[in-house]
Amino acid sequence: MSDVLFELLNVTQLTGGVVRLRNITTKIHPGVTAVLGPSGAGKTTLLNLLVGYEKPTSGEVRQNVSATHKLPYFWVPFDLGLWKQHKVIEHLTVLGVNEQKAGEWLKEFDLEEQAAQKASTLSQGQASRLAVARALASEAPLLIFDEPLVHVGPKRMPHYWTVITHYLKERKASLIFSTHDPIIAASFADHGLFLDEGTVQGSGAMDDVLMQVEGGGQNAP
Amino acid sequence: MRFVIESDLMRALAVAFLATAAGYPGACFLRTVVSRKLRFIFVAVLAGILLTPLLLTGYAYYTHLPALTARTFWLVSVYMGILVLKYLPVGTFILCLNQYSNTRASDFIFHSIKPGWKTTLTYLFKNWRASFLASAAVIFLLAFNEFELASLMTVPTWTVTIFEMQAGGYPLLDSFRGLLKPFLIQLLPLCVLLGIAWKWAAGQAVVAEESLKPLQPWQWIPTIVAFFGVTFIPLGMTTLSAVGGFREVLRNFALGSDILFSVGVSVMVSLLTLCLLSQVRRRNYLCALAIPGLTGSLFIALVLVALFQNDILNRMYDTPVPLTIALTLIFLPMTIVCWFIADRFGKSTSAYLAHYLAEQTHGNKARALHWKITHSPKLLVMLIVFYFAYLELTASALLAPSGSMPVTVRLYKLMHYGKTSGFSAMTILSILVPVLFTMIVLGLEKGVIRRAWR
Numbered sequence: 001m002s003d004v005l006f007e008l009l010n011v012t013q014l015t016g017g018v019v020r021l022r023n024i025t026t027k028i029h030p031g032v033t034a035v036l037g038p039s040g041a042g043k044t045t046l047l048n049l050l051v052g053y054e055k056p057t058s059g060e061v062r063q064n065v066s067a068t069h070k071l072p073y074f075w076v077p078f079d080l081g082l083w084k085q086h087k088v089i090e091h092l093t094v095l096g097v098n099e100q101k102a103g104e105w106l107k108e109f110d111l112e113e114q115a116a117q118k119a120s121t122l123s124q125g126q127a128s129r130l131a132v133a134r135a136l137a138s139e140a141p142l143l144i145f146d147e148p149l150v151h152v153g154p155k156r157m158p159h160y161w162t163v164i165t166h167y168l169k170e171r172k173a174s175l176i177f178s179t180h181d182p183i184i185a186a187s188f189a190d191h192g193l194f195l196d197e198g199t200v201q202g203s204g205a206m207d208d209v210l211m212q213v214e215g216g217g218q219n220a221p
Numbered sequence: 222m223r224f225v226i227e228s229d230l231m232r233a234l235a236v237a238f239l240a241t242a243a244g245y246p247g248a249c250f251l252r253t254v255v256s257r258k259l260r261f262i263f264v265a266v267l268a269g270i271l272l273t274p275l276l277l278t279g280y281a282y283y284t285h286l287p288a289l290t291a292r293t294f295w296l297v298s299v300y301m302g303i304l305v306l307k308y309l310p311v312g313t314f315i316l317c318l319n320q321y322s323n324t325r326a327s328d329f330i331f332h333s334i335k336p337g338w339k340t341t342l343t344y345l346f347k348n349w350r351a352s353f354l355a356s357a358a359v360i361f362l363l364a365f366n367e368f369e370l371a372s373l374m375t376v377p378t379w380t381v382t383i384f385e386m387q388a389g390g391y392p393l394l395d396s397f398r399g400l401l402k403p404f405l406i407q408l409l410p411l412c413v414l415l416g417i418a419w420k421w422a423a424g425q426a427v428v429a430e431e432s433l434k435p436l437q438p439w440q441w442i443p444t445i446v447a448f449f450g451v452t453f454i455p456l457g458m459t460t461l462s463a464v465g466g467f468r469e470v471l472r473n474f475a476l477g478s479d480i481l482f483s484v485g486v487s488v489m490v491s492l493l494t495l496c497l498l499s500q501v502r503r504r505n506y507l508c509a510l511a512i513p514g515l516t517g518s519l520f521i522a523l524v525l526v527a528l529f530q531n532d533i534l535n536r537m538y539d540t541p542v543p544l545t546i547a548l549t550l551i552f553l554p555m556t557i558v559c560w561f562i563a564d565r566f567g568k569s570t571s572a573y574l575a576h577y578l579a580e581q582t583h584g585n586k587a588r589a590l591h592w593k594i595t596h597s598p599k600l601l602v603m604l605i606v607f608y609f610a611y612l613e614l615t616a617s618a619l620l621a622p623s624g625s626m627p628v629t630v631r632l633y634k635l636m637h638y639g640k641t642s643g644f645s646a647m648t649i650l651s652i653l654v655p656v657l658f659t660m661i662v663l664g665l666e667k668g669v670i671r672r673a674w675r
Contacts, residue, residue, distance in 0.1 A: 075570075079570055081570035081573070084571070094587055095587075
């Protein structure tokens with residue numbers, strides 16, 4: 001894998017006349033990258049640009065994602081992107097995963113009892129677990145998660161993160177995820193990117209970014 | 222002519238406001254209902270009313286109305302009543318689009334923290350103003366241009382007068398002279414609609430989220446009355462009177478070529494509409510194309526008669542081309558609204574992921590999923606266009622090539638001879654054709670998708 005996954009060059013993004021990202025130039029490296037920032041900082045817009053769901057108003061997003069894999073990346077979008085009229089297990093089998101393997105992934109995320117349910121009947125916590133399970137079942141070498149497991153209770157959260165971390169180590173995969181929570185960012189990320197009001201306020205090694213953020217004071221997540 | 226236009230105007234205005242008001246409880250219900258099943262049933266009932274051809278409703282009732290014809294007031298009242306019930310779903314659906322209304326979040330917060338009749342009234346007025354006007358404008362245009370029911374019930378309207386002038390061989394110029402006033406009258410609601418569409422498109426409005434409330438049975442009442450009045454009773458009456466006639470009609474089915482012609486033209490209309498919608502990318506161009514359709518089928522049909530009588534286009538006058546173009550234009554406004562709604566499904570994150578999977582894996586399941594999310598809603602829109610094009614009467618009567626007769630025109634002509642079991646059976650069978658066509662297409666689609674999932 002190359003030493004740069006994404007390179008953003010002078011990227012500006014306007015949505016409905018509102019500036020979401022303002023002239024951003026930065027690089028995202030392999031490993032685990034946390035995108036931090038308060039609400040409205042531009043985290044979701046940045047991830048949407050990385051996966052190509054949105055196109056930049058100006059500037060360029062260069063990607064260097066491995067194309068050798070069937071699915072080069074998988075994305076957990078801000079609204080989870082579930083296929084609500086389909087059964088939970090079908091969210092995994094549609095990727096080409098066999099039923100047994102799909103069942104194992106569902107078990108890891110405590111969803112085996114909901115396997116035959118339609119996604120529209122899931123609670124928000126269950127839905128966000130399904131979105132992450134689907135992403136891991138894709139076996140993609142790059143995962144992009146927008147506020148993953150945000151609706152999940154704290155009791156089982158460490159277990160799910162352990163499953164994600166295990167996946168990343170086993171497949172030497174990379175993860176880019178957005179979060180409000182600096183503790184989660186500090187626990188799991190190698191790199192950090194701190195956004196505020198659509199601009200990059202800090203980037204680099206996670207510890208350095210957290211120091212920069214703390215030094216910056218009031219805008220800390 | 223002057224008196225007719227004025228009474229038409231007043232009548233259409235009354236229908237517009239009454240149907241909008243009658244559609245309001247249904248809109249409240251749809252926006253607040255929690256149960257998906259109830260919402261589905263309610264939408265199905267509304268769709269049933271919208272899809273019931275006025276020709277059927279008119280046919281069922283008009284033979285029972287001779288007693289009323291002597292009293293114009295009652296005849297017109299019944300006519301207006303049927304129109305109010307028929308257009309109630311239009312009101313309900315447009316009022317449901319209220320999320321784009323011109324209420325700002327601050328109004329809602331102010332209303333919430335300082336309840337009282339004055340703030341409630343202000344809130345309601347601001348919250349519903351744009352959608353009430355939009356609904357009233359659309360229903361006004363529909364009611365003002367209504368022809369089929371008026372003709373069957375012998376209610377004197379400008380549409381009936383102009384239609385009869387054209388059918389009676391009056392010079393085209395005379396018909397256009399008669400069209401001038403109705404056209405000018407329609408400009409005002411058209412401007413209102415364009416203004417509202419402009420504001421909605423600008424997306425300045427923020428909507429207040431309504432808290433979900435339990436089902437309130439009274440909200441169903443107007444819709445149930447409309448369903449019985451427009452769909453259930455007329456369909457029941459016609460079916461009952463047709464019982465003895467089915468065998469005879471099936472043994473000697475004289476409408477075959479008319480039905481084939483109507484199906485052929487309707488398929489061409491759907492395909493032409495699909496081409497327009499997929500080729501014209503810019504929404505404002507599409508909206509501009511929709512403007513003629515808002516002026517009604519009579520106006521469009523007469524303009525096309527004039528155009529195709531011109532030396533350059535005259536060769537195509539006696540072909541299905543003018544009728545296909547007319548029907549496409551007539552249903553374009555409705556189609557564009559449905560298309561935009563269907564298009565939103567294709568732009569969701571779930572559709573994006575399905576597209577990504579289909580593109581990367583080339584798996585049948587992924588392709589089926591992508592089709593289901595992105596293209597199925599659009600196929601449904603095309604089938605709706607097919608259905609309405611098949612049942613359209615005014616333009617079909619004025620633009621059908623000689624030697625061919627659309628089935629609705631044949632039915633309309635026969636309807637004037639009164640009600641018989643054979644004719645009722647013909648009506649029911651003719652209306653069943655687009656329903657069956659739709660069911661076959663949807664069934665085939667479902668079969669292909671199901672096969673891909675195996």
